[in-house]
Amino acid sequence: MSERPNFITPAGFRALREEYEALFAGERPKLLETIAWAAANGDRSENADYQYGRRRLREIDRRINFLARRMKAAKVTDPAAQPDKDRVWFGATVTLADVDDNERVVTLVGEDEADAGAGRISFESPLARAIRGAAVGDTRTVRLPAGAKDYEVMAIAYPGLSRRLS
Template structure:
């Protein structure tokens, strides 16, 4: 993992926790029962239930370990508690306009909750790095895979406490 802090919103942390608990307390115990039942049926070399169960158990255990590490390293940061709401920081929902006056709304979130299709971009993405600290009316140039673009900050909003 990197040296930078793993910022995450309270909502993002809750989703990680829910997934962890669903796997650890729900899916994993049921799968262990299936594996034990399949193992009791005899020859394991040609027992598809047993082989699939073991493979799925490894996948679940890997995901549980990943989630546990991410939650341990997480620094829960509530965007509603941001003292300077006139500038773009973690958790801000920002309205941007490009050179062609196309508007784009993005929310800066942690790496574990980023979903570009839903408008949630990682706080460490190129666009987020370019607009961090900007205020309404500021112009920022960002290098994107499709080429360099310039964006103007039109609006900044934070969730209510």
Template sequence: MADADEEGGRPPRFITPAGFKRLRAEYDQLFGTERPRLVETISWAAGIGDRSENGDYIYGRKRLREIDRRISHLARVMKQAKQVDPSAQVERDRVRFGATVELVDEQGERRVLTLVGEDEADVSAGRINWTAPIARALIGAQVGDERVVRLPAGEKSYEVMAISYPD
């Protein structure tokens, strides 16, 4: 994996196939279902008369702008995305993109993290952006390695207990 793409030094927009599938499903739902339904509601509301006090029309137009922005964002992300399938990872004894890593800190607290693309990261679900400080510190680590992560609250040390990839 390269550290920066050709466009302005920005890291590549890696994404797992599952993450890409979720983005595509959201795009299809917004573009194919929600947007047409909303356009129909707006057309109906516009035909009623005075648009200045017509809640359906005003809300519909606002929601349509939100949907169009989200559709545009999703289209841009999917165009820039580089799918990387973690199940195809050959070097499974090291932490790479898509790895699920079990860590233990100095206090013995265990944590399980999966390194994913920025568009599929969800810290509450244990999916972290592969460019996050903890992920960058873990890349290349093997089971038993200790890595120090520089966080806003100070340095924290983690030991890699297990590494796995989807089958």
């Protein structure tokens, strides 16, 4: 099974690794102790600590497996090392304007670190796909469920770049 690479920034990979370690080395061992203690108390069918512990353990194990797969498929990409900083690529922070001159600032990141409310959108999202490779002044049409919308690239910035390209 060949998964496509999971592009991710170094900070995003660190966050995945920290969550994995917190679950695997922190929460899981404590939960195993609680389950063992609850199992030693007798009747497991009416033991809420035991039942909740087993259910929570399954949730943790699923999350650990998911994180392990995502980290294995990860292709850590440092946006500061992007060779063509005049165009929109992975890790770029882009200022966009629509036809009504409403500005929107987005940063293109990996799926695991996307947070639309904070302006971090997945590199695979419709908006990101539409603006990939665009330069300042380019207009791109984004096809959304509500219909097509045009955006003009107003500025492009990358981490570690002291000036904004505009």
